[in-house]
Amino acid sequence: MRTLLLPLLFFAFINCSKSGDNKHSVNADLVEMINEEPSPPSSISEKLLPDGKSSTSTEIKTDTISRKIIKNGNIRIQVGEIKKAQALVNEILKKNNAYIQKEEFRNTDVDENLDLTIRVPHKSFDTLINSFSDGLGSVLSKNVSSDDVTEEYTDVSIKLANKKIYLEKYRDMLKSAANTKDMLEIQEKIRGLEDEIDVAEGRLRFIDDRVNYSTLNLSLYKEKVRSSATSKIGFGSRFADSITEGWNSFVAFLLGIISFWPFFLLLPLIIILWRKWKKKKQ
Template identity: 30%
Template structure:
């Protein structure tokens, strides 16, 4: 039993202190001497790409149709879409996800074929996440090794308190592994699919909106008038008391003036 307890303490220390040290050493070693299966050439580096494209177009619907119809040719899809309608312009905000290999091709196709009257902004950001990718993989390997050791201890344990302690550590360790694997999956998705954020708009002449705005203003004015009437109806007691007090004040003031005139 003492031997089992000592093994449990040793495993806990491996998960904690030695785990952190080993994680750092392994990740440094991987960066210096990457495995043959990883990073054998520049094509295997982990890069995330994001482009921002903002422009004014001559026709919103034509531009939207061109972008939408082109996505299938590049295996891309719209991950987010928003329309806006202001007094002087209307347009679309699109978030497009495209395979990393098709990122440049799709971006160039849109720039060259969309009805762009004025290019407001075009920017591309590329982040190298290779180092973080390797670090996460090393952390997962270390934690899984510790999980295997705890599992072996659990199978050998014959003491209830030791068994419960091992199970608790296993539960915490598996939660950590799932969390780290979730981060790895997120990074993988960002690497596999690049992001293109497009915002385009079409200027609107106010003369085209004048009668619409005028009609809306007339309707809003009528609604305000009805609200005022409703408010007065709800406050009829206050209005009645106000006029009653005003009438009483005038009556009292007139009586005072009549008395003064009689004394004269």
């Protein structure tokens, strides 16, 4: 019996020591994992771009961005009738899938002006300008400009892609934040990135809108015929009217002088004082 018990006790002792070693190794692994928990980085680039992999991914995306060109134009046309010209403009706009964004009409004694701000698809811009130049009237002035915003669009796109990467990293870090201080710092970073992403996306939408739809400022001008209102009246009537106008002008002049009567009352007093001062000086 003793020979059997001694080996059994020896094996049991060995198993207990091994289990203890395993527990110590598991605890050591847990300590290492806890120590490796991510903490809020002092700068975004230090944590998220250690090897430059994210920047290369954005560079690949920029290769697919097409040219971004914004076209704008101004054209002023003299027409015979504003209403007829406006009807023709509406027909031309329908053919080119364009629309009027703003309309302003001015009617003076000398002329009539209709100013239109037109948005037209990028591909139909040149066709629309040629249609207005040939079919409406006499072109007084025309100005067309093209602005290449590809570089700006690319720059904003790269920054937006990087900010989205940073945002996802911070959201992952927020899930494993160790304490309240770290959570607050990460949440502040997330709010700032979300605001910057909204601004960047808004800028890209604005550029896309200006690229896809060009802007044309069209001004229709009509000069009124200058005719005298008294051209059909006889000489006698016109002579009498001239006398009447002259008399009215004289009366208005006289009334204007009378309105200065307080100054006329002060004038003799000023003369008397001036004479006394001159005598004393002599």
